[in-house]
Amino acid sequence: NAGVTQTPKFQVLKTGQSMTLQCAQDMNHNSMYWYRQDPGMGLRLIYYSASEGTTDKGEVPNGYNVSRLNKREFSLRLESAAPSQTSVYFCASSLENYGYTFGSGTRLTVV
Amino acid sequence: DAKTTQPNSMESNEEEPVHLPCNHSTISGTDYIHWYRQLPSQGPEYVIHGLTSNVNNRMASLAIAEDRKSSTLILHRATLRDAAVYYCILRDTSGSRLTFGEGTQLTVNP
Numbered sequence: 001n002a003g004v005t006q007t008p009k010f011q012v013l014k015t016g017q018s019m020t021l022q023c024a025q026d027m028n029h030n031s032m033y034w035y036r037q038d039p040g041m042g043l044r045l046i047y048y049s050a051s052e053g054t055t056d057k058g059e060v061p062n063g064y065n066v067s068r069l070n071k072r073e074f075s076l077r078l079e080s081a082a083p084s085q086t087s088v089y090f091c092a093s094s095l096e097n098y099g100y101t102f103g104s105g106t107r108l109t110v111v
Numbered sequence: 112d113a114k115t116t117q118p119n120s121m122e123s124n125e126e127e128p129v130h131l132p133c134n135h136s137t138i139s140g141t142d143y144i145h146w147y148r149q150l151p152s153q154g155p156e157y158v159i160h161g162l163t164s165n166v167n168n169r170m171a172s173l174a175i176a177e178d179r180k181s182s183t184l185i186l187h188r189a190t191l192r193d194a195a196v197y198y199c200i201l202r203d204t205s206g207s208r209l210t211f212g213e214g215t216q217l218t219v220n221p
Contacts, residue, residue: 004154033208042198042211043155058208090154099145099157100209 002026006091006103013081013110021076021106023091029101031094032074033058034066036087037105043090049074081110115199120216123189131184131215133199138179141204146173146184148195149214155198158184194219 007022025032030051035043035058045058049068063085065077074093078085086109092100116134123129135144145160159166159173161182166173172185186193198214 031208035211042213045208045210048208059210092154096205099160100147100155101157102154105154 004091004093004101004103006089006106008106009104010107011109013078013108015082015110017081018077018079019081020078021089021091021108022073023075023103024073025091025093025101026072027093027101028071029093029095030071031096032068033092033094033100034064034074034076035090035092036060036085037090038087046076046089081108083110086110115201115212117197117199117212117215119213120218122218122220123186124220125191126188129186129189129193129217129219131186131197131199131217132181133183134181135199135201136180138201139203142201143204144173144175144179144182145200145202145209146171147198147200147209147211148193149198150192150195155211158197160202189217189219191219191221193217 004025033048034046037043044060046064047066049055052071055066067075089106090102092102094100143160143162146158147155148158149155159171161173174183196214196216200209
């Protein structure tokens with residue numbers, strides 16, 4: 001099993017550009033999540049989707065939008081990238097009351 | 112969300128046991144105790160979780176205090192590959208999302 005797959009792995013954007021980070025899981029998990037991790041810090045939740053068709057804001061949602069395309073896929077969109085959004089982005093999925101499975105991350109630099 | 116407290120860093124020697132503590136004095140009766148670890152340049156990895164009883168799996172053991180206000184993650188024989196940041200997180204039985212703190216940076220010396 002591939003688990004959680006994130007694309008791209010690396011990206012450099014100019015301020016004001018837009019992009020979509022893709023995430024797909026093949027474990028039939030109901031819930032999916034997007035986190036960001038700044039250097040030397042723990043992960044902070046951006047958005048999550050408890051089930052197909054639902055999305056909710058996390059701790060730091062400003063500047064982001066999400067789409068739960070189907071049960072497998074959960075995308076994160078930056079409409080107008082800012083240098084403060086330079087970070088490593090992790091997607092995760094889970095079943096209720098079980099552990100999360102994380103992807104390997106997308107390293108985004110906004111210049 | 113109930114908060115956990117962990118030491119910022121710990122050191123161990125290779126092939127020795129490691130006991131990583133976590134305090135969670137405000138834990139509620141419906142909170143599970145989860146442990147994750149994050150190796151350098153990787154996403155977090157699930158290690159173990161428990162509610163009241165001690166738990167064992169192939170990666171580690173989780174010892175939970177009788178009053179549930181603290182727990183300890185036990186790595187029975189540390190290897191260099193166990194060097195990582197270890198996160199102790201509370202998650203209630205409704206399956207709420209995980210909130211990460213700063214964790215404990217474990218250094219394993221050869």
